[in-house]
Amino acid sequence: MQAHSFLVDNKDNNQVIEIIESLYPVKKIAGKSINLTYYDTFDLSLQKKGLFFCKTGTNYTLQAINVENNTQPITFNSSKQLKFWQDLPTSDLKNKFKNILGIRALIAFASLKNDQQPCNIVDSEEKIIARMSLESFSLDNSDVFLGKILKLKAIKGYNKHYNKLLDLLAIQNQMQPLEQEDFMQLIIDGGGVIPMKYTAKPINIDEAQMPASDAVKKLFFSLLAIIKINEDGVIKDIDTEFLHDFRVAIRRTRSILNLLKVIFNESAVLPYKLKFASLAESTNKLRDYDVYLLNKDSYLQMLPSHLHKGLNQFFINIKKRKKYEHRKLVQRLNSSSYHEFINSWKDFLENSNDIFDSTNSAIPVVDLARKHIYNKSKKILKKGTKINRESPDSSLHDLRLDCKKLRYLVEFFSELFPKKDITILVNQLKKLQDCLGEFNDYSIQQIHLEDYLLTINASASNSIELAATIGALISASYQEKQKRRNAFFRIFKTFASEKNINLYFMLFSMVS
Amino acid sequence: MKTIALYNIKGGVGKTATAVNLAYLAALENIQTLLIDLDPQGSASFYFKIKPSKKFSQKKLLAGGRSVDKHIKGTDFEGLDLLPADISYRNLDIALDSLKRSQKRLKEILKPFKKEYDLIILDCPPNVTLLSENVFFAADHIIVPTIPTTLSIVSLNKLLRFFEDTNIDKQKLISFYSMVEKRKTMHRQILNTSKQEKLNFLETHIPYNADIEKMGIYRQPTTYFSTNSVASKAYNSLWSEIKNLILKTG
Numbered sequence: 202m203q204a205h206s207f208l209v210d211n212k213d214n215n216q217v218i219e220i221i222e223s224l225y226p227v228k229k230i231a232g233k234s235i236n237l238t239y240y241d242t243f244d245l246s247l248q249k250k251g252l253f254f255c256k257t258g259t260n261y262t263l264q265a266i267n268v269e270n271n272t273q274p275i276t277f278n279s280s281k282q283l284k285f286w287q288d289l290p291t292s293d294l295k296n297k298f299k300n301i302l303g304i305r306a307l308i309a310f311a312s313l314k315n316d317q318q319p320c321n322i323v324d325s326e327e328k329i330i331a332r333m334s335l336e337s338f339s340l341d342n343s344d345v346f347l348g349k350i351l352k353l354k355a356i357k358g359y360n361k362h363y364n365k366l367l368d369l370l371a372i373q374n375q376m377q378p379l380e381q382e383d384f385m386q387l388i389i390d391g392g393g394v395i396p397m398k399y400t401a402k403p404i405n406i407d408e409a410q411m412p413a414s415d416a417v418k419k420l421f422f423s424l425l426a427i428i429k430i431n432e433d434g435v436i437k438d439i440d441t442e443f444l445h446d447f448r449v450a451i452r453r454t455r456s457i458l459n460l461l462k463v464i465f466n467e468s469a470v471l472p473y474k475l476k477f478a479s480l481a482e483s484t485n486k487l488r489d490y491d492v493y494l495l496n497k498d499s500y501l502q503m504l505p506s507h508l509h510k511g512l513n514q515f516f517i518n519i520k521k522r523k524k525y526e527h528r529k530l531v532q533r534l535n536s537s538s539y540h541e542f543i544n545s546w547k548d549f550l551e552n553s554n555d556i557f558d559s560t561n562s563a564i565p566v567v568d569l570a571r572k573h574i575y576n577k578s579k580k581i582l583k584k585g586t587k588i589n590r591e592s593p594d595s596s597l598h599d600l601r602l603d604c605k606k607l608r609y610l611v612e613f614f615s616e617l618f619p620k621k622d623i624t625i626l627v628n629q630l631k632k633l634q635d636c637l638g639e640f641n642d643y644s645i646q647q648i649h650l651e652d653y654l655l656t657i658n659a660s661a662s663n664s665i666e667l668a669a670t671i672g673a674l675i676s677a678s679y680q681e682k683q684k685r686r687n688a689f690f691r692i693f694k695t696f697a698s699e700k701n702i703n704l705y706f707m708l709f710s711m712v713s
Numbered sequence: 714m715k716t717i718a719l720y721n722i723k724g725g726v727g728k729t730a731t732a733v734n735l736a737y738l739a740a741l742e743n744i745q746t747l748l749i750d751l752d753p754q755g756s757a758s759f760y761f762k763i764k765p766s767k768k769f770s771q772k773k774l775l776a777g778g779r780s781v782d783k784h785i786k787g788t789d790f791e792g793l794d795l796l797p798a799d800i801s802y803r804n805l806d807i808a809l810d811s812l813k814r815s816q817k818r819l820k821e822i823l824k825p826f827k828k829e830y831d832l833i834i835l836d837c838p839p840n841v842t843l844l845s846e847n848v849f850f851a852a853d854h855i856i857v858p859t860i861p862t863t864l865s866i867v868s869l870n871k872l873l874r875f876f877e878d879t880n881i882d883k884q885k886l887i888s889f890y891s892m893v894e895k896r897k898t899m900h901r902q903i904l905n906t907s908k909q910e911k912l913n914f915l916e917t918h919i920p921y922n923a924d925i926e927k928m929g930i931y932r933q934p935t936t937y938f939s940t941n942s943v944a945s946k947a948y949n950s951l952w953s954e955i956k957n958l959i960l961k962t963g
Contacts, residue, residue, distance in 0.1 A: 202787075321789075326762045326764075326932075327762060327932075328761075328762035328763060328789065329789045356786070356787035357786055357794055358783075358784065358785055358786030358794075359786065359787070
């Protein structure tokens with residue numbers, strides 16, 4: 202059935218009704234007031250897919266922002282708080298949300314109060330010929346008024362009347378028609394806690410001739426912003442991505458300080474290097490526990506079901522330890538020393554004349570990038586070629602760290618080089634990194650599990666079950682680790698192919 | 714989609730009142746319903762405050778498709794639409810007679826509405842004509858409100874024989890006692906008679922009740938304006954039985 206919405210500007214309900222009554226009688230019916238809460242992830246993954254997700258009472262609606270697609274809204278009921286995709290009530294919904302949300306949590310970004318005055322528009326026999334609702338929207342907590350909308354809905358067979366109403370409202374009274382996306386924009390603009398367009402990636406350096414010192418400062422500022430914006434999510438433990446993005450931003454900051462040493466005034470930056478290192482270290486365990494918990498299902502799949510009970514005990518312990526680490530981190534992030542550190546870093550960047558070595562940092566950033574990328578890649582090629590089947594695991598860990606450093610350098614400065622070429626290099630590097638990363642994950646897993654085995658209380662009632670479980674997992678981890686070790690050789694061969702090497706040479710060698 | 718008809722050769726037995734209340738109760742359960750008023754008297758239409766457009770006539774009905782769809786109107790109740798009757802319907806059987814496949818014409822006209830509606834209810838005029846035969850062929854169930862008197866039972870048996878003679882499935886025919894007044898001896902006697910053989914009677918009977926007549930005043934279904942009355946409870950029970958019947962038969 203036809204329906205139209207209009208923005209009501211500067212008129213109260215009775216004034217609007219008066220306008221309509223110039224054509225047809227209007228009968229008010231029982232009004233109501235409802236609360237609407239809009240949810241999305243911190244990085245707006247639903248909005249990015251053109252969707253909005255709204256709750257009123259226990260009813261949820263998932264709807265397209267742009268109704269041109271003519272997709273029907275999905276509505277369902279749930280009395281449970283929905284935070285992650287696993288909380289959705291049906292498998293269809295779980296799948297749908299899993300694809301959009303991933304590991305991100307839903308956050309309420311706007312809470313509105315909606316006062317509705319529904320009315321029936323009738324003819325001379327008091328037969329309803331159209332339905333209308335006058336709806337006011339305001340922010341829930343602050344009562345800030347967002348807007349008033351007139352919703353008109355046709356009744357089958359009464360199109361002539363409906364068209365007369367449309368003419369009255371749109372043309373004679375010049376009321377502004379409102380599309381769904383406009384309505385969403387009204388809410389987004391109006392307020393509530395809206396996450397800004399969030400990205401975990403630092404700013405792109407794209408001016409090749411910019412002095413290295415300016416470029417690096419820009420990078421530091423954008424990374425600092427990412428660190429700050431994720432603090433709250435880390436403290437509230439909303440989802441694991443906040444800590445992850447927080448750590449990556451710190452890691453990237455440290456990598457600039459370490460990899461591009463030559464441009465800095467070492468004694469001036471040293472205290473910051475140390476503080477960032479300490480901050481990073483304080484998040485390591487917590488991240489490990491997060492990763493364990495994220496992988497819980499894949500662990501369960503690795504084991505026969507009669508060992509699942511033991512595994513669940515393992516995870517209960519992990520959760521306890523996570524809680525402890527999280528509390529420690531929260532204390533640190535809330536402490537005055539942390540705030541002082543962050544503020545002093547900002548101040549240092551903004552005001553200090555002492556940050557850089559004036560000669561080394563004056564070179565164009567593209568030259569700096571090329572030099573470091575070239576050297577780093579040479580190092581990786583050299584180290585990787587030396588690795589053979591007898592090499593210890595530590596050689597692979599070492600290589601992994603070098604690859605990470607190269608990757609950061611390439612990412613910071615990718616815009617300074619031809620896109621096609623950089624994409625090829627990044628893809629190759631990524632494959633190598635993924636293999637070495639997984640190797641590393643399984644090694645650590647194996648070590649942690651072996652350590653855990655030592656802590657099992659032999660006299661406890663479920664100790665044998667638990668030990669069997671952990672033993673099985675250790676074995677599984679070892680197998681997976683070995684698989685990656687074997688795959689490494691094949692993957693490194695591609696990375697070190699002549700074609701690749703030539704590409705690196707062409708892009709980054711200073712001889713050209 | 715199912716089609717049911719409210720039919721009786723006698724007038725004033727509660728056909729329209731029943732059709733209106735069943736239609737409302739179905740729509741209430743989210744069953745998309747179309748009530749078709751086939752009686753030129755237009756009582757069902759009156760109850761829903763709906764007048765046919767001036768351009769509507771029996772010709773348009775027989776043309777089917779868009780010609781019909783244009784004239785269907787939404788009632789005041791979500792999920793319930795009505796095709797109002799027109800005075801020209803008094804000539805329907807004559808018009809049908811001149812057409813080929815004159816007995817199955819209505820069934821064909823209703824076919825395209827299967828997609829849009831889960832249930833079609835036909836409110837029939839009190840007579841036996843070619844239109845009635847069309848209804849017998851078009852409907853999955855023919856529901857006959859019957860006042861518990863000897864003559865009504867006689868009439869019902871005649872209808873059954875008509876079905877036999879015309880090769881219409883007798884299983885379609887379902888009756889229920891309507892406008893029952895327990896204080897009347899004859900009504901009590903008929904009600905207490907063991908189940909009339911060969912006739913399908915529903916368990917529920919609808920009492921004679923002022924609330925039902927008040928529909929003419931309020932112009933709304935009884936089950937809407939007096940939900941807890943004796944009459945409404947009876948209609949709810951009737952609808953339950955009929956719904957089970959409709960859902961059972963494939």
